[in-house]
Amino acid sequence: MTSNEAEATAMPDPDVDELEAELRGRVDGEVRFDNGTRAAYSTDGSNFRQVPIAVVVPRTVDAGVATVAVCHEHRVPVVSRGGGTSLAGQGTNHAVMIDWVKYCNRLLDVDPEQRTCVVEPGIVLDDLNRELGRYDLRFGPEPATHPNCTLGGMIGNNSCGATAQRTGKVVDNVLRLEVLLSDGTRFWCGPTDDAEYAEIERHGDRRAAVYRSLRHLRDEYADEIRDRYPDIPRRVSGYNLDSLLAEHGFDIAGLLVGSESTLVTILRAELNLVPVLPERTLVVLGFDSIAAAADAVPGLLPYEPIALEGLDHRLIHDERIKHLNDASRRQMPDGDAFLMVQFGGQSKSEVDDSAKRMLSGLGRTAEDPDVTAVGDPSLEDDLWAVRESGLGATAHVPGEPDTWEGWEDSAVDPSDLGDYLRDLQRLYDKFGYSDEAAPSLYGHFGQGCVHTRIPFRLNDTDGLRTYRRFMEEASDLVARYGGSFSGEHGDGQSRGELLPKMFGERIMTAFAELKAMFDPENLMNPGKVVAPARLDEHLRLGASWSPHLDARTAFEYPDDGSFLRAANRCVGVGLCRAPQPKADDVMCPSYRATREELDSTRGRARLLFEMLQGHRDGTITDGWRSKAVKGALDLCLSCKGCASDCPVNVDMATYKAEFLHHHYHHRLRPRAHYALGWLPVVADAVARSRSARLLNHLTGIEAVRRVGTALAGVENREVPQFATQTLQEWWSGRAPQGTGERGSVLLWPDTFTNHFDPQIGQAAVAVLEDAGYRVELPQKPVCCGLTWTSTGQLDVARRVLHRSVGVLGPVLRAGWPVVGLEPSCTAMLRSDAPRLLPEVGDVRRLADSTVGLAELLQERTDGWSPPAAKTDHALVQVHCHQHADTGWEADRTLLQRAGVEARSVGGCCGLAGNFGFEKGHFDVSRACAEDRLLPALRGADDSTLILADGFSCRTQIHELDETGHQPVHLAELLGQALQHRKRVDQIGGNP
Template sequence: MDDQQADTLEQDLLAEVDGEVRFDAGSRAAYATDASNFRQVPIAVVVPRTIEAGASAVEVCHRNHAPVVSRGGGTSLAGQGTNRAVMIDWAKRCHRLLEVDPAERRCVVEPGIVLDDLNRELAPLSLRFGPEPATHPNCTIGGMIGNNSCGATAQRTGKVVDNVSRLEVLLADETRFWCGRTTDEEYAEIERHGDRRATIYRSLRHLRDEYADDIRDRFPDIPRRVSGYNLDSLLPEYGFDVARSLVGSESTLVTVLRAELDLVPVLPERTLVVLGYDSVAAAADAVPALLRYDPIALEGFGERLIHDEQIEHLLQDARGDMPEGNAFLMVQFGAPHGQDADRAAHAMLRGQGRLPEDPDVALVTDPAMEDDLWAVREAGLGASAHVPGEPDAWAGWEDAAVAPTKLGDYLRDFEALCQEFGYADDAVPSIYGHFGQGCIHTRIPFRLTDVDGVRAYRQFMEQAADLVVGYGGSLSGEHGDGQSRGELLPKMFGDRIMAAFVELKTTFDPENLMNPGKLVAPAGLDENLRLGASWSPHVKGPITFDYPEDGGFVHAANRCVGVGLCRAPEPKADDVMCPSYRATREEAHSTRGRARLLFEMMNGHGDGPITDGWRSDAVKGALDLCLSCKGCASDCPVNVDMATYKAEFLHHHHRHRLRPRAHYTLGWLPMAARSVAASRSARIVNRLTGIPAVRMAGAKLAGVENRQVPKFAAQTLQEWWSERTARGSGERRTVLLWPDTFTNHFDPQVGRAAITVLEGAGYEVQLPREAVCCALTWTSTGQLDVARRVLRRTVRALAPALHEGWPVVGLEPSCAAMLRSDAPRLLPDDLDVRRLAQNTVGFAELLQEHTDGWSPPDVGVHEALVQVHCHQHADGGWDADRALLANAGVEAHSIGGCCGLAGNFGFEAGHLEVSRACAEDRLLPALRDAEDSVAVLADGFSCRTQIAEFDDSGKHPVHLAELLAEGLISRMPHNE
């Protein structure tokens, strides 16, 4: 498509489509890759407001002869979610549950609805949509239909194709109809009309009759045949089901507008049994005997997955609950009521000659523990993709399937093949998957950046296809064929069936406008690679941060594997990632979208939409709404640290140029606070910022939002300390309390409370006499040269304490995280910076984990809501806080999510709306719903500031130190 054609297409889309039509570089870059090895920059991205608007977009594209591809969650692993086409993103707005018929157990949905959202809406009816892939928090029903998704629950409920009743579909030529099972009478009525739909049905009937015997002969009779088109659904024995024949067609035949789905009852009673085995092949050998007991899920994984998770410090508590063994089967039983699930589990164990007490058995009935153990299995993709110290592993041959009775032998031969190609030493790469249905997931350490590596990748894929076909299996058992396996389908189906596939494609899409180059006439499996032998990324200038786990910024920017958990509309309870996506529902404002733009910024193929490197306004725009919360550093399966990447980008983007005024106003806040303190002008400044007109003018001048300005303290913590009589003696262990800018200049009462508690716990507390700073505000605004200077000055001032090994106690979680995580990456060769990082501990960590013979006081409350600071969540979590509060008699619950202020973010001009939306996501509703007797804890200054401005419930958040100090003081015989 040349520039003139693109201009005409853009004008027509803008004129006729009710939605967002985007031809800009940033949007195209964000959608250039799915979760696969492939990359194709789309022509444009369309986000329709309604189903009818999406249909209009397809019609405009047909008129302009522009190819089209639909996109759901963007998590496809075979390349079917990326193309040089107009990308229609249904997920942002077309996500409604339209109808539910509980009696018939059916519902009608729009294609953009996320699976977990659908099941949450269905929960009051005790119904759910059965198939549940590992991406259930963020995958869409439309995407699941496109890929014929499955998941662990398919053991009970089957694939998506087994759970679709009817589909409303739109062809590229604007033909539109509902379809499903078709009786002879219904077929005759359709044909009688003589229209385009009649022609299609006539062609399908002919195709069925012509190839029926070939279909029955060549389609593997196994639970997980996902490869190819579902021609078997057209056979008479399956009711000539046109809808099900279109499931798994990967947007190559039709656009799905609405879907009528079959539902299954929720099984509330669950029992999980985890069995240990000597090897993953031995575990596979045991599967057929276990299937006789009708489990609702039967998953397996090998020791290598546990090894990878250990290296990455994932799920340590859950891994500790695993039984003995080198490989494991997770056998789950379910029942509608009573103890039926538990009885089935015990019957299975008896049949295997095992006991619940055996060391290689774990019998689990506690739902929380069960969820933890399932997390070990579901972490497979993230845990195996980027293992520190090992080659990166890639998709490609990640979901082949054979009959469960052949699984053990297949795995032994697969291991030998991996060893032959040098992809394994003593064992295959991480193996996990749906053993009960013979479907195996793995990621292979293909070398995709050199000619020999790409050549070996092709040879391996060809031989792996021969292997699985030799076992009567399917190239894909869950993820679809796309570009990864489309070229290999003739090995599995033969010439006759491949001719039938071409006929089916031609019937629905004679102009080849629907996701071309996938499945039929596919691009080669080594074409359109995201990396490839010619990939040559360009990053101008020296990189500022150290990226020790990535070997540099280039690899860090390519860390995202596309699984899309950052797009989950309803993340796990304590998760933070990704607040800006949750506020905007924009791909470019998700962690994944930003990672894609950074990847495109390096222009490794020379044909990317972003050609101006660090100066790119498209990348800057995507990063602008990143709160630098660091939630992704812990919640992302591969620990993408977008806050660090943003700081790196801003450093280069603004280098030798004037910055936004807010960067000076907020980035240099520590210096401004110090000046206010030195000039004794706190009261004057507070009085002026309290006058609305003055505050508004000052905000405009400073380039910040017109928000309530935190009040400066009349006396800083360090000033108060210098006037205070020293407590303690040399026999006590000394700790250095870190006087961060926020505690020192705005909330010194937090520091005073902390000193009271620390001294009560037996410590001698010291404070630096001179000004020190962790450089957080300069780092978050990308002023990294200044940040380095500030850090060097700080460690010089602290050197005596660091050399003595004093613990450095952080009260402000963001500053503690800066000292422990970012500072050593900014100055990796400075030994005192390393010492500071190693010595820094959080307030609760010191008291709970490093203090013997002390217990916290009774604080007079029994329940607390805790807004855990995002940086604390990413930097070790709040387990110590929770345990400390429990010892004080307080049952603490994390609110979860980000407060929305996030340091400087919420004050920067243009961020107020998103900042407030983040607060309204979880924080503010939780405060409104809380009883007055519940304490509210927020150790982060930003969190307390956000609550003070936006909370209308009257709650007053306090720091943990204040709560404990109040308890200590109340039990003293007299106040000191």
């Protein structure tokens, strides 16, 4: 059946109201038909977009079974979804989508002796391996998306990853599956010997009929399967009919692995596990070209590496432009292409000997400039990050055409890899894809699998014609090599219609018969693999995509050119959904608190894209006034974690501010926007009226505070205390001190330091003067506009910024450093201000001149030694904006010089400026703090110093930390150490 024939027989849309009522009445779970949810799930990590009918989040596996039952009764299609990172379009469909991740994510059983476990489909791979770590076991295949991909999704796609060099594909590691047919038939399956087959046959039920049909299918097509299926390590395309062969034990579970939710719904899985290898070593080899690197692969395989990856200079180039893995890239050896060869074993000597044997066989040594040998696990992880960043690094490179998936994981025999890469490069040249930016080539070279992203033009007719011709010729090329169109990501819609080129018509007939056996009504993820939609159909962009939303913006988007392109920046890799991100990462605190797709960076990006109204079946039809988009953005903390942690640097804080600016244009805002956004004006009025003591007294009275917060539209939380003397007032009565031998600096009196914590500014002045600077403060009020920006009052923010740079004009033109103490304000001046006022030269000067205290003292103040601190260890809550803007390496190094070993907590404190004070946000704010901050504080002893430069972080700790720790700013730590040193000097009689 062709795609057009399938469309002709497609089912009419269901009675949505009746379907919704049935699902809500019979399913123990969250049933969602709203446009916001449907928009968020309308695409996966691919080029395709299909709006689901609804999304169901079952609380139990049995609730998932009930969902399928209701859909079958209404003849409604169903598709299961794991991490939503599929690159071939199999994770998107006009169907009821079942999202298993939130609740059905348990490790049910472990048998350490047999090295097996049983899991639910929504468990994330890294979570599973973390739990298995206590048994020194792990699940072998590990895709690059291991922080957030699920076992159900991996089984659906037959995933692999770099570790498949040692452990094989998922199909090689699944023992049994519990599956559900669309008609409600439910059973466990796996390898089936004659005795078990006879027992199943004896029951004469639907399962027996399926097994009987599968035997007939196997017997009829066995010779063709053996003849047409590529005998290569990475054949992922097509159904696993080879698992039915006698030599593979008539393995029904193996057959169903990689079936992309088109045959059954997977309910549970019994997995084979492998021992953790306690020791490993990594050797990186440099080559003149990526084809030359591929030529070397067959000679390396006899040394039995556990991973063998390749990458070219283009990937390194893209990471350099995007400042990804800067330190790691500097460890790479000489060369224009690289092989990363990893050995693992039980002892260090074992793995080192393996690496030495390989190098000796190549005639190289560890000291050669084109060799990097690493035995330190942490350094190895850093180098692996260079390879694992491939998808994010090659997407949306500033100044270059966008690249897309589609032909991103073809595979050939490793012995043919070098020649295949040369032919593929010639194909790129033929179609003009090498003209502006040659596609990067990288992947699992030890198994002949190649990843790439190509600058397809997917939004105009000529570009789509070229895309189709390329895909057809590329598939012909792989077929000539006896390879697989997919070596990892599956067929879905990208390659479904090309499969006859690889398998021939007879095997395609077998595929259709198999589909009919399991899913005769075509209710399981229709339009994929069998009777597939065309590869240029259902595109997220496409020739008809025509966004007409007024996208004139308050911010400039220099890396994207427009908000339209920025809203399409997300590639769906889903790192914002990682349950356990890297130690210091921030992204995405709201998702980690709620486990909701709509509360992830990716979910919000999808809604913003849908808001652009580029599709005839648009889900978001009210543009900037959209309540659905506003709802999705409501729990965004504007932490900016995604701006640095997202592989493609989606900056949701900026997008949220932009949206709120348009959403409330000429409309009344929530009271909290006025109360919190106009805080600098309120604080200045308090200082001028000398009413700080009175206000502090009143807000300390519970009844008064409750009334006041209600009137302001904010949460009833502790209200920060105003200082009775501002930093600027203190400064105006103080004579300048210090030698000024290093020149002058301007200390930025941000609202929080100036009006709430002036002692921090006072300490900073003392430290800067001790370091040899002449310190100045503005005499007039200045503000970065942060509070207006975070609440989307961008016109006011622009005016405030314009006025502030007017005050500072002479200082900025003189080139003085501007020292920021509040990380959020410092980041605002450096990154947001130039995009709000790109036409004002002094704003650019201000951005270029602004530095943090540690940056100035550590990186620009040679010859000065920080005073020794009174404590030798500290726990640091790094402000999210500092994490996103500059990181805290300068702080860490400066603290080490002061005698303090500092450890970062990681994650977001949860207050995030105005977020934690806004009505309805307290529970999420606390949940974010409970994620990492509060547990870390509970685990810290009384002698541990708590450092938190951010006003929000200190406020959150002060209110929520029951252990009584009092957080201090870096300036306070250094100031106290300086005072101590001066007292010691005085006692010793020194001047």
